[in-house]
Amino acid sequence: MKNYLRITHYALLAIGLALLFTAQRNQTALAQNPTPTDDEVNRIAHQLYCPVCENTPLDVCPTEACRQWRDLIRQQLSQGWTEDQIKQYFIDQYGVRVVGEPPRTGLNWLVYILPPAIILAGAILLFRALRAWTKPSTTAAAPRSKKEAPKDEYVARLEEELKKRK
Amino acid sequence: MTENINTAPHRGVPLWAQIIIWAFLVGLLAIVAIGLNRSQQGTVQPGDKIKDFSLPLFSGYELNGKSQFDLADHRGKVVVINFWASWCKPCEQEAANLENAWKLYEPSGEVVFLGVDYVDTEPEARAYLKKFGITFANGPDVGTKVSQLFRIKGVPETYFIDKDGVLRYVQIGPFVDKVDSQGNVVMDGVSQIQVIIDPLLK
Incomplete structure (x- = not known):
């Protein structure tokens, strides 16, 4: 009887351990392969562009190529890839044109630096021009005495003619 | 005043x-x-010298045991370069014709066929190759470098390069059977390919 109880005890222990191990394995499997939602896929797809149609973000592109790409993103997410890793993969495979914004390297920096620089330069020029136009000239329209008047023969003749007409 | x-x-x-x-x-x-x-x-236009380029090949689709295609290695041979993609329906129309043409020229060793898989995903590309029983060398256009070199406008496009590395013919669109108004086949796709390749072998 004692042996029977012992065997039963060990059997129950073994079953318990087996169940625990199986549950742990299933839990681990679930943690490694979560199914990415459409929102998670589209969040990355939105930053990529269809390679075969003009200016269409991947998340709204209806072509077969885009569907395949979205599936690939889903697969990569389920394998634990990060957003940056996925984007880099697409750049490596299909070129920089697949990303919405050019990578900040080399001549691409011009895209980021030039527009604000041009706007800034334009603003400075506009400011200077407006200041020059609105600032009253200290020399313009100043009354002059006869003595200060220039000895311009034409002006003198004009004034003389005007006097005669008065 | x-x-x-x-x-x-x-x-x-x-x-x-x-x-x-x-x-x-x-x-x-x-x-x-x-x-x-x-x-x-x-x-690129017929008459243009094609710059040397390399293309990694899918495993199972290597050429002479090499996992990379180098155009420079094939001077003295006619090279046929076909741009395709698994999502491209017109490509499917010509896939069998290209394979049949390859089978015709493969024994001579004077012609090399190369498939360039344009902006595609590998599982779908492999499924496509298997579906159409393609056996000639094929590889992904990583970074679209080769398609940019040829300035392709879409797929399928096929380029025929002579033994001196000069482009001789460009086929835009698939090689499909030509039919007359009655629906009779005037020239099948394989014959169309032969008509282009044969003069280049002389």
């Missing part, structure tokens, strides 16, 4: 700034012009 005589010195943009602005504008226009010129260029 008053006189509006402005004797203040002219306050414009300094000369150095003007030079910089004009140089910048000219540079910008030059960049735009180069970009426009490039975008308006079509594919």
Whole structure:
């Protein structure tokens, strides 16, 4: 009887351990392969562009190529890839044109630096021009005495003619 | 009487700034012009010498045991380069014709067929190759470098390069059977390929 109880005890222990191990394995499997939602896929797809149609973000592109790409993103997410890793993969495979914004390297920096620089330069020029136009000239329209008047023969003749007409 | 005589010195943009602005504008226009010129260029034209390029090959689709295709290795042979993709329906129409043509020329060793898989995913590309029983060398156009070299406008496109590395013919669209108004086949797709390749072998 004692042996029977012992065997039963060990059997129950073994079953318990087996169940625990199986549950742990299933839990681990679930943690490694979560199914990415459409929102998670589209969040990355939105930053990529269809390679075969003009200016269409991947998340709204209806072509077969885009569907395949979205599936690939889903697969990569389920394998634990990060957003940056996925984007880099697409750049490596299909070129920089697949990303919405050019990578900040080399001549691409011009895209980021030039527009604000041009706007800034334009603003400075506009400011200077407006200041020059609105600032009253200290020399313009100043009354002059006869003595200060220039000895311009034409002006003198004009004034003389005007006097005669008065 | 008053006189509006402005004797203040002219306050414009300094000369150095003007030079910089004009140089910048000219540079910008030059960049735009180069970009426009490039975008308006079509594919490489017959008569153009094709630059050497390399293409990694899918495992199972190597050429002479090499996992990379190098155009320079095939001088003295006619090279047929077909751009395709698994999502491309017209490509499916010509897949069997290309394979049959390859089977015709493979024993001679004078012609090399190369499939360039354009912006595709590998599982779908492999499924496509398996579906159509393709056996000639195929590889992914990583970074679209090869398609940019040929300035392709879409898929399928097929380029025929002679033994000297000069492009001789460009096929835009698939090789499909030509039929007359009655629906009779005038020339099948394989024959069309042969008509292009055979003169290049002489």
